[in-house]
Amino acid sequence: MDYQEKTVLLKNGKTCVIRRGEERDAEALLNYLKVTAEETRNLTREPEDVDWTLEEERELIREKNDADDVLNLLAFVDGRHAGNCAFNPADDGSRLRHRCSIGIVLYQEFWGMGIGTALLSEVLASAKAAGYEQAELEVVSTNTAAIGLYQKLGFEAVGTMPRAVKYKDGTYADLLLMVKRL
Numbered sequence: 001m002d003y004q005e006k007t008v009l010l011k012n013g014k015t016c017v018i019r020r021g022e023e024r025d026a027e028a029l030l031n032y033l034k035v036t037a038e039e040t041r042n043l044t045r046e047p048e049d050v051d052w053t054l055e056e057e058r059e060l061i062r063e064k065n066d067a068d069d070v071l072n073l074l075a076f077v078d079g080r081h082a083g084n085c086a087f088n089p090a091d092d093g094s095r096l097r098h099r100c101s102i103g104i105v106l107y108q109e110f111w112g113m114g115i116g117t118a119l120l121s122e123v124l125a126s127a128k129a130a131g132y133e134q135a136e137l138e139v140v141s142t143n144t145a146a147i148g149l150y151q152k153l154g155f156e157a158v159g160t161m162p163r164a165v166k167y168k169d170g171t172y173a174d175l176l177l178m179v180k181r182l
């Protein structure tokens with residue numbers, strides 16, 4: 001999907017540039033997926049799950065940019081990649097096309113600056129403009145920072161999947177399902 005680049009002011013006075021991911025970002029995006037998976041237990045992937053090549057990542061970016069129901073936005077602060085937020089179709093099937101699934105992850109050093117609020121607000125507005133009626137996400141039930149962000153932007157918790165995530169150390173986490181009408 002197309003997206004017009006924007007610059008927003010953060011609560012610490014810095015500016016944040018928000019733009020669509022492009023093929024030139026492929027290497028940074030692979031690094032981001034691996035590093036952020038290492039930084040937090042609140043994601044569902046391990047770093048080694050990111051096992052596709054640079055060329056495959058470029059192809060994925062091309063496909064997303066050509067699609068009219070997908071958007072991956074990147075945030076940059078002081079020219080550095082801070083994180084991403086995206087929407088994708090929630091599932092296959094023409095009866096499910098009104099629902100999109102949301103994902104958001106920032107590098108740890110950029111948490112708490114208001115980037116999440118800025119990125120997710122842009123993604124929700126773009127998802128509505130793309131025709132989606134409902135935005136959905138799953139969040140580890142103890143992830144208070146993310147749940148606070150989602151509630152602030154109008155998401156409501158509608159249920160919990162117990163033991164949805166299993167970590168390498170054998171422990172589990174529940175996933176909270178949250179929904180927002182667009």
Ligand SMILES: CC(C)(COP(=O)(O)OP(=O)(O)OC[C@H]1O[C@@H](n2cnc3c(N)ncnc32)[C@H](O)[C@@H]1OP(=O)(O)O)[C@@H](O)C(=O)NCCC(=O)NCCS
Binds near residue numbers: 043104137139146148
């Ligand atoms: C969750 C995440 C995206 C939030 O982005 P962020 O830029 O840190 O959030 P913001 O600074 O915009 O804060 C938005 C709201 O979230 C809540 N919040 C943020 N950090 C919080 C914290 N440490 N404790 C409690 N609430 C918090 C607050 O309600 C805050 O609103 P306020 O600024 O009006 O007080 C970010 O912390 C992150 O990438 N975390 C790791 C990956 C992750 O957990 N992703 C979600 C997977 S479902």
